Amino acid sequence: MSKHKFKKLLKTFITGVFIAISTVGYSQQKSVTGTVVSTGDGIGVPGVNVVEKGTTNGTTTDFDGNFTISVANNATLVFSSIGFITKEQSASGVTAMKINLEEDVSALDEIVVIGYGSQRKSDITGSVSSVSSEDLNAFPVLDAEQALQGRAAGVVVQSNNGGEPGAPISVRIRGNTSIGASSGALVVVDGFVGATYPQPADIESIEILKDASATAIYGSRGANGVILITTKKGRVGKTTIELNSSYSSQSTSNQLDLLNAEQFATYQRGINPAYVQGPADTDWQDLIFGNGNIANHQLSFSGGTEDINFYVSGNYFDQKGVVVNSGFERFSFLTNIDAQVTDKLKLGFNAFGSRSNKDGVSTQASSGGRGSGDVISIAYRFAPDLGVLNANGENTFNSVGDDVDNPFAIATERIDETAIDNYRANFYLDYELIENLSFKTTFGFSTLNSTRGTFLPSTLRATAGGVGGIAGVANSKTSNILSENYLTYNKEIGKGNLTLLAGYSYQKTRSDFFTAGAQGFISNSVSFYGLAGGSIPLIPTSSLIETEIQSQFGRLNYDYDDKYLITFTARRDGSSNFAKNEKYAFFPSGAIGWKVSNEEFLRDNKTLSNLKFRASYGVTGNQAIQPYQSLASFESIYAVVGDQTVNAIVPNQLSNPDLKWESSYQTNIGLDLGLFENRVSLTLDYYNIDTKDVILGDTSVPEYVGFLNQTTLKNIGEINNKGFEITLTTKNFSTDNFSWTTDFNWSRNRNEVVKLVNGDDIFLDSSPGHFLQDETHILREGQPVGVFYGYDFRGVNQNGTLPAGTAAFTNNLGDEIFTDLDGSGTITGADRDVIGDPNPDWTAGLNNTFRYKDFDLGVFFQGSIGGDIFNYTALELASGGSNATTEALNAWTPTNTDTNVPSAAVRARRITSRFVYDGSFIRLRNLAMGYTLPQNIAENLGLDNIRFSVSGQNLLTITDYPGADPEVSYQASGNQASNVNQGFDYGNYPNIKSVTFSVNLKF
């Protein structure tokens, strides 16, 4: 399209918007009243849209189905409501009417969005889960992905940092399919591939594509599943204004039981008799944890005519975290406008923007040695016999173990602010070329700009005291351009229905990044906005990454007689990331479905309302390769000659022309069953995913060849995930006054490392740096990804004679003893083995919704059973050089021998089964009670609808885990880490318990 043409179209389009808005307020000729009832039971249907055809003039029915509308004399009225077939009725010559609305026979026949199109739900052959807007908005959350937790089978949602305001959330579908590449699902918002999640309240529906039949249309980015999000659009009818406001009060869900000053001094004297108790008695957890709150306000306007509709919303979210000095604030907006320009041409525009500010505190530190460490882990370990300030009025630092600054000082004096601007605009044009054949083109642009500033003032003496404060700024900007063009052909051929799709897509992403910093500030008031005020500039860094993907894709759907379904999908992706010899990849899939319940022999069965079998097989990919990884390179390195930093480079790697994507071969077999007019609906899915060509560092290249990058990436590994998913919805009761619905989902995933380089174990280390460990968990063929690896703890040396098969590092009474695997009589590295598996056996969600008259009640449980946790905090607190949990009161002494807690001593920090715990939990994720004001009262107030609710989140957690919270995610950020570092607990921002009051107004 020429620029000129585009401008003209845009002009038409904008003019349309203004016309649409200015036509509100119409000449009126007569008043029509009536009642809308359901043909099924003859009872009035509330909330039906009543619109004068061809205008914006409309209203909705009240609680009893009654309506009054002023219309032109010869008007036609259109009645529409979800779950009913839309009906048109002429109002010519009448002033009163009774309308019978027919229930939509198959509630299954909702339209579901799939990649590059939509489909009747009953025609889907793949595995697709839907999450409704209602579930997403059951309680206030910062991000929509949080609201997905527990809502769909096979989908695991986890915060990367407990309840931290603004923490990244990971969404996994059907397990980890990679080791080095992201296993996160691809997110597509209104057709924009790789978008960020919109506000929960702006989302109309979320479809989660799980099997290859559904995801292969996304080719090399489909292996981890796809989350398709559709935002709200305006509806024909009068303009609706909706206001949602909520306020939550929050607190930490749990704290550790630690020693007080007196107990601590006694404990330390057990280690070092010369220990002198400090002057204070401080509960550091009390100092850093407080009450938090969330204020969340959303205002939206929507409406439209048959020609044009709009949806505009704004959202303000403000959270004060439960850790002192942490918070998150965001303003965002969304606009959707669609215009039917001619019978054949439709245009639309979608814009999203947000500005957020995060006030961070240090958590999940990668090391806790001197001058490092985070607020949370330090609050646990810091000496309770010290106060915040010493006698000189300076911040204290720890008197035992590494000398770290006290947690209150770090929380209140360290500055860490992140500001993020996120904008996205998407334009589409849909044109019916000839009958049955339409063409759609979309063009989108998005940009995400993030600036993070940190400042460590010199008053944090251990961290920045010696260097006069340290400040840094990091900026990253990522922009994305997407152009997609596709043809859709749809034709009925006899009893069959054929849909064909063919398209082309091009996407380019550009990311640039820089950091700068300085130290040696005269004053602590300068912070990171005045780097020039630092006497010593730190080394700046910068980088630029550009990637391109171009693709052709196609799909064939054929349905014969509404009984037999067949789907073929294919995508050919070319990616700049791929190596020279492997630029293009092809990803096909196929699926079949059989609607058994539509066969003659079952058609009239009263019990069985739906039965469908599905099977699919296909290949999807993962762009595991980071840009430029296949190119030969030199790497620059910090070097000093004559006290000056000089240009210096080292050989980094040779070129790797055959490196390619990882491929997942997925089989899915599913069953959809509906009983008693679909009051019971059940979906079962079994899947098997073989991921091949998993990219691993080939460690078989000798290190003496001398490249900085010691491993050559190769497509060697294999991983298998297989699992089973159950989704069950039952409408237990459904009467006028009372209804009860249950939604249940259950899933299990079995994950196994099938093949590694030469079958060799890969040892991994996720421990905090100051633990000085090398190996904490491993990848081993035949085992799940990331099992814990260490010594098997067998108790304490009670009397000098060790039980058979055990040995110890040191032979003092009260020392730890371990299983002596190799029978050598001593404990060495050879006595380590797998000591825990972080992968849960199963996860589930259970939601019950009750309605009684105007009251509603929702009870939502979510659970994860059978995953282990390795608790680094427990390990640190048992090592002597820190405060300890009250477990230390039961430590072994010559007079207290009936215990498994070793004697008080400074102990090497070792990975042992003593610190592996069962992380199973069941959590009352949400308990909500709502009251909707009766329609007549609402109307008297000038409102269409008003609802109040009070809800509680995480009010109850059932778990045996002795740490702060079983939802842990230490060192789980980044592609590889998020796959292999599971179930580690250290310095997590605590999980949050909250009570929320909400009000929803519609007028």
Next chain:
Amino acid sequence: MKNIKYILLMTLLSLVSCSTLEEEPIGILSPEGFFKSPQDVQTVINGSYGNMAKEAFWGRRLSLPLMLRSDMVSIGDKGTPARRIDHDRFTVADDNAMITAFWPTSYQIIAGANEAIAGAESLNLTDEAINPIVAQAYFVRAYTYFHLVQLFGDIPYLDAPVTNIAAASLISKTPQSEVYANIISDLEFAKQWLPNAQPTRALPSKATAAAYLASVYLTLADFPEAYAEAKFVIDNEGTFNLELVADFQDLFDATKQDSQKESLFSIDFNGFSDGDTGRDYQGALTGIRQNQRTDGRLDIGEGWSVAVPTINVYNAWDGRDYRKRVSLDTIGVFRGVVQPFSFFPTASPLNVASAYIAKYSRFPGTVSLGNARGTETNYAQMRYAEVLLIAAEALNEVTPGSAEASGYVNRVRARARNRAGVLTNFPADVTLGINQSDFRNLVLEERKWELAFEFKRWYDIKRRQLGPQVFGPNGLETQTNFDPSRDYLLPLPFDELLRNPNLAPNNPGY
């Protein structure tokens, strides 16, 4: 609308105008066509210097084993990782994580030198234009292989950039005699082409190459050559701008090192680092736990009490020797009170009651991290004092009883008598008439005190096969595990042998 044609055309256009998907990285250095001038050769050599200053080499992983394996340094904190303790106690296994860290780094240093040498050749310049620069790469290669051959014996030897990984993965070990021959050849080249003096001691000069030749010949017990090379340096000390620093303490004051003329080659640290690159750890590893320091520098704070001399070192070292006072810390400050080393374990159970190494923590200059990590201390690899002692030791083997040999030792001793400007009478000059064997021992002892904790002692123990003596019941450090048939060499990393089975067998005993 009648623009169907346009839309279709547009679609077709978008299909036709395909991107080539070629990656055109900006900000990433491609080796292809990199070398355009001698400065580019220097940049690659600088990369090797950068690698030497990594945590995985001089920062900690190589330096700490060299100290711990000697009889002068043992373990303080018993809870420190086994990979460290194993070097002190001679219980090293073939997966020792100190070795597996500095092994690849050593070869990355060498790969940089090889890349620089090949790049220099590709420039097609005259010898005079390029050799004075590329000679540094020859020195770097020789220097690094000299460490490797002393530590491991036979090793894989590469003298060109690897372009075919498959072929390079199959090479056999090169016998140490051949490795030494290559080292000598590289040093000869370096000696021929390096300038007499460099603007900084972080760069090797002609004298550095000659001094290393002396050290290599001494290790090979080729005493005439060792003497000749050392003598060449000494005879030209003015040309080479060499002298002994007047006050022994100043050698270990990071703020004074840069202007000194004693070091012939230093690993240059400047108090900044990029992660673990350019960061040294000796100050932290050798410091006292909970010590508030006599200078009150809270930004440095306590040490980690990892590498600590046994009390025998303190007891054996003559108290009149100024170098003892410079090299060891005998007091600390705890909760504001100055305490003797007998109190150290009371201050923290991780301390031992012994004098602590002071050379790296007393005057570290700027530190980028606490505990005296990331200091400004330069690690002298070859001090002029050592050149003098090499000359003395070698000459004693060639011509015993010479006044010349005694004179070299006396120059070192004379400097030690300067106690911060006050001249003392200890250590006294060597008297003439000492027999060859006693003089040999005298020089080795002199090296032990003069070069204490400077990573030399282990190599002396190895080349003179002193193990059974120094680790025996009368040694400074009793190590019952010491096995002379095994422990003079380290094991090659076991996984390296898996990657290239042609490297098997590993060294005896592993």
